[in-house]
Amino acid sequence: MASCATGTEAAIRAAACRDGDAAAHLKLISVLVIFLTSVLGISGPVLLARYFQGKPLYDKAVLVIKCFAAGVILSTSLVHVLPEAFESLADCQVSSRHPWKDFPFAGLVTLIGVITALLVDLTASEHMGHGGGGGGGGGGGMEYIPVGGEAVGGLEMKEGKFGADLEIQERKEEEIVKMKQRLVSQVLEIGIIFHSVIIGVTMGMSQNQCTIRPLIAALSFHQIFEGLGLGGCIAQAGFKAGTVVYMCLMFAVTTPLGIVLGMMIFAATGYDDQNPNALIMEGLLGSLSSGILIYMALVDLIALDFFHNKMLTTADESGSKLKKLCFVALVLGSASMSLLALWA
Numbered sequence: 001m002a003s004c005a006t007g008t009e010a011a012i013r014a015a016a017c018r019d020g021d022a023a024a025h026l027k028l029i030s031v032l033v034i035f036l037t038s039v040l041g042i043s044g045p046v047l048l049a050r051y052f053q054g055k056p057l058y059d060k061a062v063l064v065i066k067c068f069a070a071g072v073i074l075s076t077s078l079v080h081v082l083p084e085a086f087e088s089l090a091d092c093q094v095s096s097r098h099p100w101k102d103f104p105f106a107g108l109v110t111l112i113g114v115i116t117a118l119l120v121d122l123t124a125s126e127h128m129g130h131g132g133g134g135g136g137g138g139g140g141g142m143e144y145i146p147v148g149g150e151a152v153g154g155l156e157m158k159e160g161k162f163g164a165d166l167e168i169q170e171r172k173e174e175e176i177v178k179m180k181q182r183l184v185s186q187v188l189e190i191g192i193i194f195h196s197v198i199i200g201v202t203m204g205m206s207q208n209q210c211t212i213r214p215l216i217a218a219l220s221f222h223q224i225f226e227g228l229g230l231g232g233c234i235a236q237a238g239f240k241a242g243t244v245v246y247m248c249l250m251f252a253v254t255t256p257l258g259i260v261l262g263m264m265i266f267a268a269t270g271y272d273d274q275n276p277n278a279l280i281m282e283g284l285l286g287s288l289s290s291g292i293l294i295y296m297a298l299v300d301l302i303a304l305d306f307f308h309n310k311m312l313t314t315a316d317e318s319g320s321k322l323k324k325l326c327f328v329a330l331v332l333g334s335a336s337m338s339l340l341a342l343w344a
Contacts, residue, residue, distance in 0.1 A: 017210035026209055027263060030216045031256040037220040038252040041227020042234075045069075046244055049235035060322060062236050063311060067326040069229035070301035071333025073188065076226060077293035079338045081195050082110060085286030093276040100280070106287045113191075113291020120187055121300065181237040184300040188233055189247055191296060192226060193254050194289035198282055200258015205266045205278060218343035219255070225337050227251060233301070302330065 045065050052058045086106045094100045199219065206212060234247055305326065306312055312323045 017208045019209050020207050022209045023207045023212055024263065026212045026216065027204060027259055030203065030212070030219070031259050033216055034219055034223055034259070035252055035256045038223040038227055038255065039248070041224035042231040042248045042251050043227075045228060045231035045235045046248060059311065062232065063305065063309065063322070064326055064329045065228070065232035066236055066301065067305060068329040068333035069232035070297050070305070071330040071335075072225045072229035072337045073192075073293055073301065074297035075334045075337035076192075076195065076229075077290045077297060079341045080222075081198075081286050081290040081293065082106075085110070085283045085290060088279045088283035088286065091276075091279050094279050094283070097276075106283055109284050109287035110291040110294070113288040114295045115291075116288075117187060117191075117292045117295035118299075121183070121295075178238050180300075180304075181233070182239060184296060184304075185230070185233040185237045185239070185247070187292065188296045188300075189230060189251065191289045191292035192230055192251065194285055195293070196251070196254040197258045197261075198285050198289070200255040200260075201262040201265065202278075202282060204259040204262020204264075205275075206262075207266070214343055218340055222337075222340055223255065225333070225340070229333070 045062075048065075049058075049062060052061060089095065089100060089106045099105075199222075203212060203215060203219075230251055231248070234244060239247070306323070312319060312326060
């Protein structure tokens with residue numbers, strides 16, 4: 001549990017860093033910088049996908065980007081969001097009061113986030129199953145073909161009908177996969193938006209210029225990597241152009257708007273980022289978004305691609321090489337995002 005007592009030197013240093021005007025100036029700069037880096041991060045995979053679509057290596061390139069994205073998202077949830085949520089609710093101003101000192105709420109809300117993401121996934125999968133179901137009368141049972149002159153013609157008709165049914169089934173399966181990828185992208189963006197709002201509001205409420213200055217650089221890289229992650233998922237989902245622009249814009253503006261909102265909250269109420277109510281809200285929202293992101297990264301990104309993607313489950317040499325490349329991309333994504341925890 002964090003101690004509320006602070007040393008004299010630390011208090012003097014904190015007082016010297018608290019400069020409202022300098023902090024406001026830095027925050028206005030950060031709004032523009034973080035917006036531009038967010039646009040750069042999320043638009044990269046989307047534009048590359050548009051340009052290379054239909055080319056021989058397109059599917060493999062998108063898959064590798066998606067595995068890098070999965071590493072970024074998993075690291076974001078476990079190394080950035082979850083520890084910050086625990087830290088906020090473990091602060092002495094919160095953990096010394098009921099009910100926060102009686103129960104590990106950060107873990108509970110993370111669990112709720114995981115179960116909520118699972119519920120959304122199950123509901124959507126059931127809906128897709130009903131929507132794409134159907135079948136038709138043909139193909140369920142075996143039909144007797146009489147032996148004789150017309151048997152061959154009947155068999156040819158059967159094979160033609162079977163081929164057509166198989167093609168329709170494959171098309172249905174592809175459409176269900178696309179719908180699943182779209183759902184993953186949308187739920188993933190919701191989790192990231194929660195996280196981005198928390199980052200922005202916390203930074204906007206802070207009056208500590210010594211904290212804000214290094215955060216601008218760290219959050220810029222943070223947004224680039226997170227944007228690459230989300231952009232890779234959006235690129236593979238095959239949304240219409242208008243939806244892609246909307247999703248990219250939502251990601252790009254969320255953190256800057258959070259910063260502006262934090263500045264407005266401080267101006268209206270005098271709350272700063274160390275206020276107990278602000279810490280509780282930050283801890284609960286962080287835990288919820290962490291649970292959503294953990295589920296999405298492990299179940300809908302990593303497990304789905306490594307165990308169910310046709311390109312990675314083939315036993316030939318090319319499938320083996322691609323699987324190794326995807327694993328390296330996953331590790332690089334995790335490592336790059338984890339490294340940023342040294343600064344933000």
